[in-house]
Every structure is written in C-alpha cells, then in structure tokens.
Amino acid sequence: MILRPNDISGPVKESADVCIIGSGCGGGASAKILSEAGKKVIVLEEGGNFTHNDFDMTEQTAYTNLYQQRAGQATDDLSVTVLQGKCVGGSSTVNWTTSLRTPEFVLDAWKKNFGVKDLSADDLEPYFDRIEKYLNVHIEPEENHNPNNRIILNGAKKLGYHARATGRNTNGCVKSGACGLGCPFDAKLSVDVTYIPDAVKAGALIFPNFRADKIEVSENRKHVRGTILDQTTRTPRYEFDIEAPIVIVAASAIHSPVLLLKSGIANSSGHVGKHLTFHLTSAVVGIFDEVIYPAGGIPQSAMCDEFLNKNGDGGGFWIEAVPVYPALAALSLPGFGEEHHAMMKKFINIGASIVLVKEIDSEGEVAVNSYGRPSISYSTGIKDRAYMKEGVNTAAKIHFAAGAKKVMTLHTTPTIFSSPSEIERQLENAQWGANEITMFSAHPLGTCRMGEDVRKSVVNSRCESHDVPGLFVIDGSVTPTSLGVNPQITILAIAEKNAERIAEHYR
Amino acid sequence: MKFRPSRRKFLKQTLAGTAALSAAQFIPITALAARNDVPGSLLFFSHHEFRIIRAVAESMIGLHGASSEPLHPHDVALRADQFLADAEPEIQEQFHLLLVVFNSPIFTFVFDFQLKSFLDMSKSERDAYLRGWMTSIFTFRRTAFQGLKRLCMSMYYTDSRSWNEIHYSGMFLPEDRQ
Incomplete structure (x- = not known):
C-alpha cells in the first residue's frame, strides 16, 4: 500500500526485511524485485505521492510538487541548475522518456579502471531486454x-x-x-506507474513524505530515522524509525551521499560525495x-x-x-x-x-x-x-x-x-x-562510486558498502564515471541485477 | 564528516560584510516611499525589501508598469514573497542578505562609483547597474544576478497571465503543426 497523509496520526515505528530510501529508478526497481521475492519491503520517499489527477501540465504545479527545491536546486555558485524529481517515482516522473542502454565503452572503462565485475554489456543485456519490454521502450x-x-x-x-x-x-x-511536468495520461511508463504499483501488489509499503535523516548501524540491525513531512507545507509532523537488516540507499547522486555523510557511515574510503558528474x-x-x-x-x-x-x-x-x-x-x-x-x-x-x-x-x-x-x-x-x-x-x-x-x-x-x-x-x-x-x-551521477578497491570506492560491484554489510547504495550515485547517455535504463538495470543478488543472498 | 557553513557559503560570506555595514546607521538607506503601495501583510519580505524586488522585477523582466502589461511588477514581487516564504532557510537567509547588499549605496559606490541605492536610480541607471552585476568579473556578483533573474523570471513566466503575450497556449502542438 501507499501510505496517505491521513493514515498517519503519530510517530511511526516499523520493521521490515528491507528498507529502501528513495522511490526513483534505483529504489522503485529494487522494491519490485525484492517484494516479489517475498521480502517485507518499506520504501521511504521524501517527496509526496502524486498521480495523474494532480498533474495539470503547468510549470508552477510541477515544480512545486515534483522537483527538488521547486526546480531551483543548483550548485552553490548557481552556475549549474540540477534538475531532479522529488516525488514517488523520483526523476522518472519528470524526465523526458529517453531510454538508452549504457554505452559499451563506458562499461568497459568501469571494468578496466575500477575493477567493476559482472556489469559488462553481455551481463546487462538480459536486464536491458527485460526492462525495455516492461517499459515498452520503442522508437x-x-x-x-x-x-x-x-x-x-x-x-x-x-x-x-x-x-x-x-x-x-x-x-x-x-x-x-x-x-517534464508529470504525465496526466499515465502514458509515460515511469517508475510511479510501473515498478511502484507492482511492488505494492507484491506487498511493499510505500511511505511518501518520509525524509530519512540518519541511518544508525548496530550489530545486525539498522535503523533509519527521520521526519514525516506535511505533503503540502513540507513542515515536520512526526518522527519515524524503521528497523531493517538490509537498507538500500537510493536517494540519488545528490542526496544519497548527504545521508551517508550525516550518518557517519560507509566512508572509510573518504570518497562519499566525491566524483560528481553532471552530464x-x-x-x-x-x-x-x-x-x-x-x-x-x-x-x-x-x-x-x-x-x-x-x-x-x-x-x-x-x-x-x-x-x-x-x-x-x-x-x-x-x-x-x-x-x-x-x-x-x-x-x-x-x-x-x-x-x-x-x-x-x-x-x-x-x-x-x-x-x-x-x-x-x-x-x-x-x-x-x-x-x-x-x-x-x-x-x-x-x-x-x-x-x-x-x-x-x-x-x-x-x-x-x-x-x-x-x-x-x-x-x-x-x-x-x-x-x-x-x-x-538532469543526470547527476557518481558520488558513491562502485569498484573493487576499498580505498577508491564506496560500494562494491554488488552495490554493497565496503564498510557496512547489508547497507547498499543503488542509484545513479554508484556509477564510476559519467555515462554520456540519459541514465534511467542504466540505473534500472543496475538495480534489478543487484536486487536479485540481494534476494538470493539474504534468503 | 565534512560540513560547510551554508549552501552558498562564498556568496554569503562575501556579502555579509557589506550587508552589516549597510544595515548599520551610518549609511542613509533610501528614504522610504509611501507605504501605502506595499501590501500590509507580507510573508517574507520587509516593506523595504518588497520595494527593492519590485524594482528589480521591473528592470529584469523589461516591464514598465503599464496597465496594458499582463502582470505589474507589484504582482511579480507578491508572488516572489509567497515563493520565498516557503523556501529553504538557507535560501531565505541569502536573499535577505542579497537585497541589503544589492541596494546598498556602499556597494554601488565600490563597484560603480556612485552613491545611490538601486531604488534611487533612474531606469537606465538600474539597467546599467544590473548589467554590471551580470557581467562582473566577480563570481559572487554574477551569482547574485542569477539568483535575482531566476526569481523574477520564474515568478513572471509561471503565471498564466504572462502567456498571451508570448503566444503560449499550454501543452500540445497547435493543430497546424501536428
């Protein structure tokens, strides 16, 4: 189910097998795979849940409801505007639908320069095929x-x-x-109308307006603590605490590193937040x-x-x-x-x-x-x-x-x-x-990059933290380099592949 | 863990000194115009700031305040007031600072050798002053200009009243181009 604002009347304390932070391409695809594998999955999304009825095809409504900082997110010197979605479905809800596979020369460079395993063009091909079919990717x-x-x-x-x-x-x-303003016809097969509904069908719980502030790690459990926001005013309402052995950070290349840095975890390499690419x-x-x-x-x-x-x-x-x-x-x-x-x-x-x-x-x-x-x-x-x-x-x-x-x-x-x-x-x-x-x-990537050298990367080729077992980062932040293409298919493929591994490994 | 003092640290720090000076009593900040032209209940701006942003909007968008124009600069400033009231605290802080500095005679003197606040300038002087910020060799002035431009342009052009004059009729292609 997708939690509605009226469903909440106080602080929330829950437990799950997997807690996913972010509901875009990385989080949405992981939620579908893991909930279909029988895991109890909770997805936390800082933004609200909006549907075709809310999309009025105006910039004002879209920027207010669907974009990070109302489409004003930028570098500190305002020289680069960084457009990102902030809603259930993440940036897929507001992108322009371009769906392209990762160029082979990029995947080769990841293997050669960062030791990334099992992400060659051949490894990813079945995932690309499956995703393109699922999302009706066509010319x-x-x-x-x-x-x-x-x-x-x-x-x-x-x-x-x-x-x-x-x-x-x-x-x-x-x-x-x-x-770019939210498809009022549900014709765009974005994550909010594909992966998320399928995850919900398989039992996933989606918590919109839940902003994760900190991940606390102790023994085999992890707690994701944060703030429940009012969907309209964005003011804090209550606090929440989700306990889970597996946490997947999927909050994007801008917000995933912020969460890890605030939590003081997964950064023995010193590379969290570094190597941001913009395309x-x-x-x-x-x-x-x-x-x-x-x-x-x-x-x-x-x-x-x-x-x-x-x-x-x-x-x-x-x-x-x-x-x-x-x-x-x-x-x-x-x-x-x-x-x-x-x-x-x-x-x-x-x-x-x-x-x-x-x-x-x-x-x-x-x-x-x-x-x-x-x-x-x-x-x-x-x-x-x-x-x-x-x-x-x-x-x-x-x-x-x-x-x-x-x-x-x-x-x-x-x-x-x-x-x-x-x-x-x-x-x-x-x-x-x-x-x-x-x-x-519109394609920020690379701030929690993957690789096999623990000194030079944040997560391994399976997107698991080198430092914290059971803590994964699955979103655009794990790419070791810029892609050169629109990233949604790449992120979905990485998410599907690694969510399958998680489901297999944590039976 | 790496903390930075604020989102636009360098802008804030650079502007802060001048803001403090301007806010002090030595500098005669522009004599206030009649108050009855400023709404009584603003959400974000002070009355003085409201007048500055209204003047900036007029120059930035290229309006004249004529009744034939779809939006008066006053409307743009009102929308900006509502917008910034909901903005992140660091952005709110920076805008307050920016407006003090932007209108400060100290700043106009340092950069343009004239002891006039922005509000006291003629239309052509305001345009020249804005152009100076836009093309400045100092990054923080260009950044500040971008902040003001983004605010004014987005407040004006997200308002459907501005669409007629640019022949924008919403989504979908016109029939003859489908």
Missing part, C-alpha cells in the same frame, strides 16, 4: 517527431552527422509535451520563421550521437532536443530587460537543442551544509570545456542547416549568430566560466 515513427526534434534530424542529415530517433518508455502517448548540459536556441512551438508534441525523440567518444578518449558530447516551457525559456535565454522580453515574444518560433558533455576531466562534490542539506560544487575541466564549445558550435550549425534565421547560445552576455560564418569567431571570444553561460544537469 517513434517518423511522423511523430515534433518540429523541435526535426531540427536535429533534418539539420544533422544535411551536415552529414549521424542522428537518430531515441527509445522512449511510453504507451499510448498523446503527444501533449508534458513529460554537463547547455543549449542553443534557434529563431525560425515558422512556428516551432517548443513546448508541444513529444519533447525528446531524436538525437545526434555523432560526437560521443569520437576521439576514443571516453569523452565528447551529443545533442538532443529539449522541450521549452515559458519559465524555463526565460531563465535560459541570455540577458534581461526589454531585449530579453523581446526574445520571449518569439517563444513559439524558438527551437532548442541541448548539448550534453560526457565528462572526462570535470568533477564535482556533494557535501553537507549547516542545515543538513546538500552543498554542491563543480569544476569544469579544460577538455570538457573544449567539448562543450565544440558541441555548441555543432548544434548552432545544425540549427542553421535546419532553417534557423538566428541562433543564440545561453551565454550571459548575449551571443547571437546571424549566419554560420559568425559561429567560430564569436564562440572564440565567449566566456565559459561559472555564470558566464547557463548550464544544467
């Missing part, structure tokens, strides 16, 4: 791409770059464009004569994957379409005042593409601030900055090739090209430092 037919995605497909084709349709986890999509993202915006209407239609169904690991260094970038809603556009477009207002009035003629860099020399850190919440820092490396510049350059060319009359970057100082010939020179003179160009991340 959209040609006619379903909206004008914003066609910019990539058409522009890249004209320039000879490889571009293709992405996999999407939907069934009965009505092309509303609302994926660093910026964008270009094209102004077209025709109506693009970047908020409508399938938001993300195509990409240009020509430039990922093209040089064989494990880095590079790729380009995807991005849905643009009014506030998101306003925050991203350069400048302010009347000039900015004039750009906003061209909203329906805007097309936008994001450039996502798979980091090789950038890194960040998640620490804990004096309020017990994440303090996020990040530093961009020279190689990744060069890839970002090349990516922005390439995306701008794609927009011109697709018919844009003007193309602009997200530099704070407006950087606007009227023709392809202006791109190189202007980008050469542009500034790329913190808050000199708008950056985002």
Whole structure:
C-alpha cells in the first residue's frame, strides 16, 4: 500500500526485511524485485505521492510538487541548475522518456579502471531486454517527431552527422509535451506507474513524505530515522524509525551521499560525495520563421550521437532536443530587460537543442551544509570545456542547416549568430566560466562510486558498502564515471541485477 | 564528516560584510516611499525589501508598469514573497542578505562609483547597474544576478497571465503543426 497523509496520526515505528530510501529508478526497481521475492519491503520517499489527477501540465504545479527545491536546486555558485524529481517515482516522473542502454565503452572503462565485475554489456543485456519490454521502450515513427526534434534530424542529415530517433518508455502517448511536468495520461511508463504499483501488489509499503535523516548501524540491525513531512507545507509532523537488516540507499547522486555523510557511515574510503558528474548540459536556441512551438508534441525523440567518444578518449558530447516551457525559456535565454522580453515574444518560433558533455576531466562534490542539506560544487575541466564549445558550435550549425534565421547560445552576455560564418569567431571570444553561460544537469551521477578497491570506492560491484554489510547504495550515485547517455535504463538495470543478488543472498 | 557553513557559503560570506555595514546607521538607506503601495501583510519580505524586488522585477523582466502589461511588477514581487516564504532557510537567509547588499549605496559606490541605492536610480541607471552585476568579473556578483533573474523570471513566466503575450497556449502542438 501507499501510505496517505491521513493514515498517519503519530510517530511511526516499523520493521521490515528491507528498507529502501528513495522511490526513483534505483529504489522503485529494487522494491519490485525484492517484494516479489517475498521480502517485507518499506520504501521511504521524501517527496509526496502524486498521480495523474494532480498533474495539470503547468510549470508552477510541477515544480512545486515534483522537483527538488521547486526546480531551483543548483550548485552553490548557481552556475549549474540540477534538475531532479522529488516525488514517488523520483526523476522518472519528470524526465523526458529517453531510454538508452549504457554505452559499451563506458562499461568497459568501469571494468578496466575500477575493477567493476559482472556489469559488462553481455551481463546487462538480459536486464536491458527485460526492462525495455516492461517499459515498452520503442522508437517513434517518423511522423511523430515534433518540429523541435526535426531540427536535429533534418539539420544533422544535411551536415552529414549521424542522428537518430531515441527509445522512449511510453504507451499510448498523446503527444501533449508534458513529460517534464508529470504525465496526466499515465502514458509515460515511469517508475510511479510501473515498478511502484507492482511492488505494492507484491506487498511493499510505500511511505511518501518520509525524509530519512540518519541511518544508525548496530550489530545486525539498522535503523533509519527521520521526519514525516506535511505533503503540502513540507513542515515536520512526526518522527519515524524503521528497523531493517538490509537498507538500500537510493536517494540519488545528490542526496544519497548527504545521508551517508550525516550518518557517519560507509566512508572509510573518504570518497562519499566525491566524483560528481553532471552530464554537463547547455543549449542553443534557434529563431525560425515558422512556428516551432517548443513546448508541444513529444519533447525528446531524436538525437545526434555523432560526437560521443569520437576521439576514443571516453569523452565528447551529443545533442538532443529539449522541450521549452515559458519559465524555463526565460531563465535560459541570455540577458534581461526589454531585449530579453523581446526574445520571449518569439517563444513559439524558438527551437532548442541541448548539448550534453560526457565528462572526462570535470568533477564535482556533494557535501553537507549547516542545515543538513546538500552543498554542491563543480569544476569544469579544460577538455570538457573544449567539448562543450565544440558541441555548441555543432548544434548552432545544425540549427542553421535546419532553417534557423538566428541562433543564440545561453551565454550571459548575449551571443547571437546571424549566419554560420559568425559561429567560430564569436564562440572564440565567449566566456565559459561559472555564470558566464547557463548550464544544467538532469543526470547527476557518481558520488558513491562502485569498484573493487576499498580505498577508491564506496560500494562494491554488488552495490554493497565496503564498510557496512547489508547497507547498499543503488542509484545513479554508484556509477564510476559519467555515462554520456540519459541514465534511467542504466540505473534500472543496475538495480534489478543487484536486487536479485540481494534476494538470493539474504534468503 | 565534512560540513560547510551554508549552501552558498562564498556568496554569503562575501556579502555579509557589506550587508552589516549597510544595515548599520551610518549609511542613509533610501528614504522610504509611501507605504501605502506595499501590501500590509507580507510573508517574507520587509516593506523595504518588497520595494527593492519590485524594482528589480521591473528592470529584469523589461516591464514598465503599464496597465496594458499582463502582470505589474507589484504582482511579480507578491508572488516572489509567497515563493520565498516557503523556501529553504538557507535560501531565505541569502536573499535577505542579497537585497541589503544589492541596494546598498556602499556597494554601488565600490563597484560603480556612485552613491545611490538601486531604488534611487533612474531606469537606465538600474539597467546599467544590473548589467554590471551580470557581467562582473566577480563570481559572487554574477551569482547574485542569477539568483535575482531566476526569481523574477520564474515568478513572471509561471503565471498564466504572462502567456498571451508570448503566444503560449499550454501543452500540445497547435493543430497546424501536428
């Protein structure tokens, strides 16, 4: 069952076989596998439980109910906005459905550089197959791409770059464009409408609005203690204490390390919170004569994957379409005042593409601030900055090739090209430092990385803490490197595989 | 365990000194305008802060306060007041600090050689002042600008009254583009 706010009238004290902290891809998939294996599972979710009836397709409602810090979560210097879900289903509830397997060269690097076992492409293939079937991952037919995605497909084709349709986890999509605001049609097969209901059917208990504050470890038992929040006001109501021999931390690459650091556990390596990667993202915006209407239609169904690991260094970038809603556009477009207002009035003629860099020399850190919440820092490396510049350059060319009359970057100082010939020179003179160009991340990863060297990693290849038996971390934080692709399928596969191992090992 | 003093430590620390000076009595903070133009019951801002954020919103969004505009800067400031009342405590703390510093004649003097608070500036002076923060060589000023921009833009453009002027009609593609 999923606990409703009215079900709670005082402090909660429960016990279970497995307590899972977080209900996104890592937590949701683990909950399904373990509850179906007969374990008594309790899932704690800091955010609320919202369903299609609550999704009104507005930014205001979605950001308030479904996103971390109402979509304002960012690095300490505000240079990178970090978009994450905070609700039952986690980020899967608000992502744009892109479903891609982990690139083989990434898995090879994990094995070679971190000693990761049993996570090769061959090892994961049955899990990818099963997940893709379960979530109905499919390629959209040609006619379903909206004008914003066609910019990539058409522009890249004209320039000879490889571009293709992405996999999407939907069934009965009505092309509303609302994926990022919660799907009111339940057509997006996110964790809240797939894994979580199946886990509940198998007996799992889902506790929304339960914020885990600390994990206490003693002998064979573990206690997860925390605060029950009011779903609307987010103010504390009661305390809770869940006792379980197995605890799975699945609170994301931002919030899992915070919980471990606050608990003072699992950090003999000193690597908890380190090695944060963002899949660093910026964008270009094209102004077209025709109506693009970047908020409508399938938001993300195509990409240009020509430039990922093209040089064989494990880095590079790729380009995807991005849905643009009014506030998101306003925050991203350069400048302010009347000039900015004039750009906003061209909203329906805007097309936008994001450039996502798979980091090789950038890194960040998640620490804990004096309020017990994440303090996020990040530093961009020279190689990744060069890839970002090349990516922005390439995306701008794609927009011109697709018919844009003007193309602009997200530099704070407006950087606007009227023709392809202006791109190189202007980008050469542009500034790329913190808050000199708008950056985002929707794919934070890597702060509790896995590996077999106890000095260099937080968990082993089975996602179990090197320090605390029975304590697992199963979410995006365990990836040893940036993925270079949207991470939901990778996280689901790691979760399914390791939850099966847990079920087997702790019979 | 690694603790950091606050979420935006460097911004806070850099701004704190100036804020303390401005808050002291030596500096004549802008004479208050008539109070009747500020709502009596604000949730987060002081009346003075409300006037600052309203002026920032006007410049930031490019409004003129004309009746033909879908939202008055006053509406944006009101929404910001509600938004920040529910924000995390560290963000609340930083915004209070930021507004003191942003409007401080000390700061305008240090960076722009003029002893005028933001509220006392003309429209073009305000634009130039904001531009100075936006493009400053100092990271903390650019960060502060981003904080103000995010607040104002999100309060304005998440309000459905602003959508007509940008021809946004909600989700779904227009019929002729489907």
